[in-house]
Amino acid sequence: MTVRKSAAALVILALATGVAVLGYLHLGDRKLDDLRTTALASATQYTEELATYDFDDSGANLDRVTAASTEEFAQTYRDVSGKLQGLLTSGQGSSTGHVVTAxxxxxxxxxxxxxxxxxxxxxxxxxxxxxxxxxxxxxGLERSGDRWLLASAEPR
Structure with missing residues (x-):
């Protein structure tokens, strides 16, 4: 093989490697963008569900939140909801939550x-x-399969 053919082969190999690396990096960026998009949508939905309740049907709120939660957070939410149920009913409380931005x-x-x-x-x-x-x-969200689960909710 001549020097010229060897140099051409090296250039082609370098270009192919560069294209493969850029393609791999692009796919990684797309995956992270998809995770960001779904995490924002999930956090928005779960926050609105946490903040939306009605004393007439507090079980519906509990069911919505726990269905979208990790086991640990679901148990904590059940405990807190149980303690507040009487106060919510006696005060005839209701609320509708709306996420302004996230x-x-x-x-x-x-x-x-x-x-x-x-x-x-x-x-x-x-x-x-x-x-x-x-x-x-x-x-806080944790990934489970192809969806995000509610793992924590802390006021700031």
Missing amino acids: GIVEIDDRNALVAVFLDQEVRNLSVPGGRTDSSRMVI
Whole structure:
């Protein structure tokens, strides 16, 4: 093989390797973008479900939240909900949550932390006309198969 043919073969090999590496990196970026998109959508949905309840049917809220949660968070949520059930019923409380904005704090292919800004329309016997409460939360998500599960919800 001549020097010229050897050099051409090396250039072609280098170009093919470069294209393969760029393709691999692009696929990794697309996967992370998909994870970000689904994590934001999941955190938004779960936060709104956490913040939306009605004293007439508190079981529906409990079912929605626990169905989308890790076992550990579901048990914690059941415990807290059970303790607050009497207060919610006696005060005739209801609320509708709406996420104003959310952003990824940290993410990898197994876990995500999402900062969420929430407006919550609250009504009860003390505030029959209702009021809007604004709050911030950090939502922790864990990946299970092809979906995100609610793993934590901490007010900030």
